[in-house]
Amino acid sequence: MRLVTAVLKPFKLDDVKTALETFGVQGMTVSEVQGHGRQRGHTEVYRGAEYEVSFVPKVKLEVLVDDADAEDVVEVIAKAAQTGEIGDGKVWSVPVDDVVRVRTGERGVEAL
Amino acid sequence: MSPHTIGYLAADPTAGDAITNANTAWILASSALVLLMTPGLAFFYGGMTRAKSTLNMIMMSFSAIGIVSVLWVIYGYSVAFAPDKTHGLFGNLTIRFLHNETQASITNSLYDYAFIAFQLMFAIITLALISGAVADRLKFSAWIVFSVIWISVIYFPVAHWVFAFGVPLSGAKGEVAANGAASGFVQGTGGWIVQKLGALDFAGGTAVHINAGAAGLALCLVLGIRKGFRKEAMRPHNLPLVMIGTGMLWFGWFGFNAGSALVANGLAGIAFVNTQVATAAALCGWLIVERLRDGHFTTLGAASGAVAGLVAITPACGSVSPSGAIAVGGIAGMICAMAVGIKNKLGFDDSLDVVGVHLVGGLVGTLLIGFLATKATNGFVDGIFYGGDASQLGKQAVAAFAVMGYSFFGTLIIALLIKYTIGLRISEEAEIVGIDQAEHAETAYEFTPVSAGAGHTTVASAAPQRVVT
Numbered sequence: 001m002r003l004v005t006a007v008l009k010p011f012k013l014d015d016v017k018t019a020l021e022t023f024g025v026q027g028m029t030v031s032e033v034q035g036h037g038r039q040r041g042h043t044e045v046y047r048g049a050e051y052e053v054s055f056v057p058k059v060k061l062e063v064l065v066d067d068a069d070a071e072d073v074v075e076v077i078a079k080a081a082q083t084g085e086i087g088d089g090k091v092w093s094v095p096v097d098d099v100v101r102v103r104t105g106e107r108g109v110e111a112l
Numbered sequence: 113m114s115p116h117t118i119g120y121l122a123a124d125p126t127a128g129d130a131i132t133n134a135n136t137a138w139i140l141a142s143s144a145l146v147l148l149m150t151p152g153l154a155f156f157y158g159g160m161t162r163a164k165s166t167l168n169m170i171m172m173s174f175s176a177i178g179i180v181s182v183l184w185v186i187y188g189y190s191v192a193f194a195p196d197k198t199h200g201l202f203g204n205l206t207i208r209f210l211h212n213e214t215q216a217s218i219t220n221s222l223y224d225y226a227f228i229a230f231q232l233m234f235a236i237i238t239l240a241l242i243s244g245a246v247a248d249r250l251k252f253s254a255w256i257v258f259s260v261i262w263i264s265v266i267y268f269p270v271a272h273w274v275f276a277f278g279v280p281l282s283g284a285k286g287e288v289a290a291n292g293a294a295s296g297f298v299q300g301t302g303g304w305i306v307q308k309l310g311a312l313d314f315a316g317g318t319a320v321h322i323n324a325g326a327a328g329l330a331l332c333l334v335l336g337i338r339k340g341f342r343k344e345a346m347r348p349h350n351l352p353l354v355m356i357g358t359g360m361l362w363f364g365w366f367g368f369n370a371g372s373a374l375v376a377n378g379l380a381g382i383a384f385v386n387t388q389v390a391t392a393a394a395l396c397g398w399l400i401v402e403r404l405r406d407g408h409f410t411t412l413g414a415a416s417g418a419v420a421g422l423v424a425i426t427p428a429c430g431s432v433s434p435s436g437a438i439a440v441g442g443i444a445g446m447i448c449a450m451a452v453g454i455k456n457k458l459g460f461d462d463s464l465d466v467v468g469v470h471l472v473g474g475l476v477g478t479l480l481i482g483f484l485a486t487k488a489t490n491g492f493v494d495g496i497f498y499g500g501d502a503s504q505l506g507k508q509a510v511a512a513f514a515v516m517g518y519s520f521f522g523t524l525i526i527a528l529l530i531k532y533t534i535g536l537r538i539s540e541e542a543e544i545v546g547i548d549q550a551e552h553a554e555t556a557y558e559f560t561p562v563s564a565g566a567g568h569t570t571v572a573s574a575a576p577q578r579v580v581t
Contacts, residue, residue, distance in 0.1 A: 044347060045406045045453045047416060047465060051345035 394421025
């Protein structure tokens with residue numbers, strides 16, 4: 001099993017979610033995060049004082065998938081999230097040792 | 113007399129005439145309007161702080177309502193408005209607890225109790241205005257002690273200088289309107305600025321705004337900068353709250369300015385119109401400066417410009433024409449927009465720009481009277497642009513800088529006294545965690561599901577449960 005994590009532009013979340021559901025992904029976790037890569041931040045001005053806002057609002061999406069699906073899921077997310085502009089985000093996957101479904105106690109692939 | 117006569121007044125043989133009753137109705141309504149400015153200010157300031165210190169900011173305004181109202185009855189009104197024997201510096205204590213006032217007391221076609229209510233609201237907001245300079249870091253107990261001392265030693269006397277016309281001559285109708293000479297009053301019983309100097313300050317540009325601005329500067333200098341000032345972003349956490357506060361201030365300010373006519377007449381009308389157009393012009397002026405300098409029209413700029421205009425027209429609304437008011441507002445909006453940057457250059461942390469908006473705006477409005485005053489509005493003196501000489505400008509400058517100096521140095525001493533006795537600042541850790549939590553054991557917002565309740569446990573001793581059978 002693998003955990004696919006993506007950091008995305010917030011306005012692309014809906015596209016990514018739809019693409020993942022079309023692909024057949026059953027569940028996902030979404031959180032609002034802040035950060036920056038090469039995009040850096042932006043500037044805000046309050047009463048003439050400029051503030052460098054270095055962390056930009058992003059959405060973090062996490063999906064647990066079977067090893068066989070991991071590569072495709074990464075691909076689906078990357079394709080749906082792409083605008084070609086700076087700040088599109090990143091997608092990565094890492095191995096997961098074990099998963100438990102809390103309701104039933106099922107473990108491993110059964111729990112996905 | 114039937115006990116069911118409508119109201120007590122009907123049974124009162126000294127009841128006033130229709131004019132007195134009309135004036136009283138307007139001033140009572142104005143008093144309520146001016147009170148509303150302080151909660152408005154609480155939102156205006158509260159939205160501008162960071163989320164972790166908004167309650168403390170709001171509490172500084174609300175505590176001002178509590179403290180000043182009580183002191184006003186005990187001795188405040190008396191110090192400010194009782195006849196003085198001190199060459200116009202402060203009143204005496206003969207009206208402590210308001211005990212010489214009766215329901216039937218009338219001065220210049222206005223029931224005294226309406227005037228007492230009206231002037232109380234001015235005292236409250238002047239104190240509350242100072243709080244903007246000390247966001248995030250002033251110990252609340254220090255604020256309470258500061259409030260009691262400052263309002264007693266600085267505000268009550270200065271209110272006497274500017275607002276106490278003195279005892280009316282018997283048989284004469286004292287001109288309560290914007291009358292620099294204050295004819296019709298017993299000389300030596302009123303405040304020195306209004307009675308001897310003859311500076312024009314219709315609604316308190318000196319006593320309220322210059323006074324609060326200079327005090328804010330002194331207090332924030334002694335208090336020191338916020339941790340992270342000029343290094344990290346300290347942006348307003350809730351601009352819609354700032355806009356609500358601005359709206360409440362603007363609304364209440366009609367009572368402040370038009371009510372300062374102390375009569376329900378055409379002078380109140382022109383003060384009302386001047387207040388509106390000056391505020392509008394200042395809003396535009398501030399936005400123009402911002403667009404040219406920073407490239408954007410900002411919401412905070414619109415709110416700040418409006419307040420700068422309200423401040424500047426406060427002294428001038430009873431002495432300039434509506435077109436003069438546009439000039440006062442426009443100039444104040446632009447100058448204040450530039451003035452708020454000074455703190456970043458000089459490095460003092462006047463957190464919410466009490467100096468840039470209230471001190472500078474108050475000075476602009478008070479001094480511009482010397483140029484833009486017109487007999488058509490105030491009845492007796494023209495400014496330089498209307499064919500008058502520079503003498504009125506001189507009087508305006510003396511009044512403005514006298515109040516500024518007294519307030520700045522007086523506040524400096526009060527602040528130092530508190531600093532070296534009970535201390536002014538909260539601990540560094542408390543400042544980082546947030547003053548709301550550290551000083552008030554509350555937070556304004558539930559940021560996450562965890563802080564909203566799931567992560568909290570009830571402290572057994574805090575709220576014993578009542579058994580309901």
